[in-house]
Amino acid sequence: MNGSTKRGRIAALILLCSVLSAAADVPVPRISGDEVLALAAELSGPLYEGRGIGTEGGRRAAGLLEGMLRKAGYRVQFQEFPERPGFNRGEAGLDVLLPGGARQTFVYRKDFRETARGGWTGGTVEGPLRLLEARGQEFPGGSVLLIPASLYDPAALDSYAARGAKGVILELPEGSPAQRSGYTGAAPGALVEPKQGMIVLAVSSDAYRRLADAAAGKARVRMSSPVRFEDARGRNIVAAWNGDGGDFRPTLAFIAHYDHMGTDADGSRFPGALDNASGTALAVRLAEAIALGSTRADFALVLTDGEEVNLGGAWALARDPPFPLRGVSVVNLDMVGSRADMELSVFHNGDPASRQLADRIAEVVREAGFTAVLRSPVYNLDHGHLPRAGARAVSVCEFDTSFYHTKEDLPGILSASELSVLGGALLRFALEELESR
């Protein structure tokens, strides 16, 4: 569906909704896109420092969200879990030293970035630059290896270190150095084992070509990575609406990760407006609207931490559920309301119960005018761990990668009208689900 058709339908729906709510005299629970956007903008702001797991900013975000949910009438508890993220605390630098004494300086976040993958602790090294043209190629100990994207294999890093490489510079197979990646490559629920003795950086294809020329000219390289791995406590926010006053056994839960990539060493932050202040804000506004309707059913909202490292919050939720997850329909909101004209993906693992929920959600959002595409199996969002605990789980995601994990993921890329319409559709779905119990 093209943009104008989509916007036209959305505008008609908004008009219809406001006519309907004006006709009824009782307060109708509804979602205001402006209110969603205002909360997303707040969470993306300087006070929350990019909401990195285990940081002051992340704690402040949890405090804000906890307070809002308590005020709306929820019982709120924290679920803590261990994680070991990479923080950017040290120096970042990449310089080529040419034989004649000339120096080429590469620019952090434009030409190169750090990588947390594999757990290699940062620091500074200097050595001769060698282009690796085949995996098994010999090289002298103390070299800095330049590795083309075509040979990139995260599992091979250990073997380069064992063969005496001091540094590795990887050509990025996709994405740009403006993006921060927090994924350490640890197994689900495991803490990465930090490694020392080799420094790893990633470069753009353009920077890779310049480095390859320098390697042919027998250049040396001086490189620094800012990555430092530190133990941190993740903090899920578990909000319970106990509508029937008995045991808390919800049949429906919304979840959204509130953490993001934190800051660089210079204090500049990754705002994470679309990823995932948007989903967090929409989930909180949905929870407020559901509470306003005084439903007699049980309903849960879980705002997860540590998604950006290794889905740690969702893992903790599945491993040690704070309420029974068996049979619960879980809808994860991760990146919603982008201004870009794009389809809404409904991701799930492919298990029959989740597929059924995905079909239902796709139908609900299509009725609201969105183009929805079901995709499975997809495991690497917060829904992915939940079927192991017996839940049916999907993620609703507008995977707009234009500013993904960059410092440009700002509230200006969100659309209030789209958040109104998506929120309205999900609220109708939630109220129908809760009332059918």
Ligand SMILES: [Zn+2]
């Ligand atoms: Zn993300």
